[in-house]
């Protein structure tokens with residue numbers, strides 16, 4: 001199993017290209033099941049989750065080629081991938097495939113809308129909370145679906161004549177349930193109005209792509225989304241938006257080590273709240289022609305309190321990284337996690353590097369320390385693992401991160417990107 005060795009202490013200087021967003025690419029890929037035409041996605045990151053979803057879509061009958069080549073042959077950054085699901089050959093998404101990744105459950109929306117039925121295993125994904133699927137069930141039921149849970153699978157059937165547009169307000173904001181309801185409603189009869197919808201940029205990106213495919217969606221990016229059903233969707237070409245979580249992660253890495261880096265190909269408005277927190281911690285952040293410029297020269301790291309919230313709040317997917325940064329602040333900070341009930345597994349690993357963190361319910365109190373010292377640590381989930389990398393970049397000596405398969409789910413060429421800016425990060429295969 002691969003590990004990552006980091007020798008800390010170097011400032012980061014240079015340019016880091018930001019990849020297409022994993023959390024946009026996944027629903028966009030799934031949307032290809034809604035049409036028998038070809039959906040071409042540009043700027044798709046080369047990540048374990050994307051590869052896994054390629055396998056899942058292939059199981060449903062999608063024909064997938066990468067830059068004109070067959071899947072898995074391209075080594076390049078951010079690929080262009082063509083998805084064609086001429087016929088859906090199987091409406092079952094089996095446990096063996098779905099249990100590895102939360103988003104794969106989302107195929108339930110397109111399969112139900114296009115084929116009138118779907119049998120999808122209950123999902124897996126990062127172990128950061130119980131992550132139930134009740135909101136998906138309620139939303140799809142509102143569209144007329146009959147849903148049963150059977151042997152660990154959700155069995156969903158559309159009424160004769162297909163799903164029916166409806167008004168439904170989510171009792172809680174869910175990114176995944178918003179994606180699924182929006183996709184399912186594109187092919188429903190009549191109009192659907194989703195209340196308390198997720199406003200994340202990835203939801204907006206999916207709506208933009210669906211509209212390019214012929215859907216009639218308005219309001220994405222606000223909490224009310226209206227979808228007028230159409231009888232069929234066509235193919236389209238769409239560029240995946242930049243990864244705001246990768247952007248925030250590298251911005252925090254620069255704030256942590258000091259240095260001067262341009263995050264290329266990304267946009268500030270995708271993560272205003274997180275960038276504001278990094279600024280308050282002491283980094284200077286500005287827009288350049290090619291992306292975002294992050295600098296921290298000399299000044300220490302100031303303590304900043306944050307609370308995670310649905311977009312446009314501080315993203316839970318940057319909470320662990322921000323905690324990594326706060327471990328070296330000059331005072332006491334508090335981080336409150338409101339989205340997932342078990343997203344503090346990085347706390348005990350950061351402690352191995354010398355961090356002083358105590359937990360009280362959903363709030364972590366971080367007492368900044370003057371120095372961290374390298375140690376052996378274990379990645380427990382995707383974002384937790386990269387918080388250990390951020391801490392390792394500033395720690396004295398060698399940090400060895402095990403279970404890096406978590407990192408490979410969401411960070412494209414992490415070692416290469418950091419090393420090009422002067423870090424010392426190496427993958428070790430045992």
Ligand SMILES: CC(=O)N[C@H]1[C@@H](OP(=O)(O)OP(=O)(O)OC[C@H]2O[C@@H](n3ccc(=O)[nH]c3=O)[C@H](O)[C@@H]2O)O[C@H](CO)[C@@H](O)[C@@H]1O
Pocket residue numbers: 022023024026102103129130131132133134135136137172173174175176177316317339340341
């Ligand atoms: C692939 C992807 O895009 N993953 C992101 C997505 O996950 P995901 O879409 O799974 O997250 P949700 O927005 O659905 O989850 C938000 C909260 O709602 C709860 N919930 C969700 C569905 C449901 O049926 N019932 C229910 O109670 C969850 O347990 C959680 O407490 O949004 C999260 C919140 O920004 C991010 O951390 C994940 O990185």
Ligand SMILES: C=C(OP(=O)(O)O)C(=O)O
Pocket residue numbers: 023101102103124125126128317382383410
């Ligand atoms: C939690 C994440 O992913 P997933 O929803 O796929 O588990 C994430 O991207 O941080």
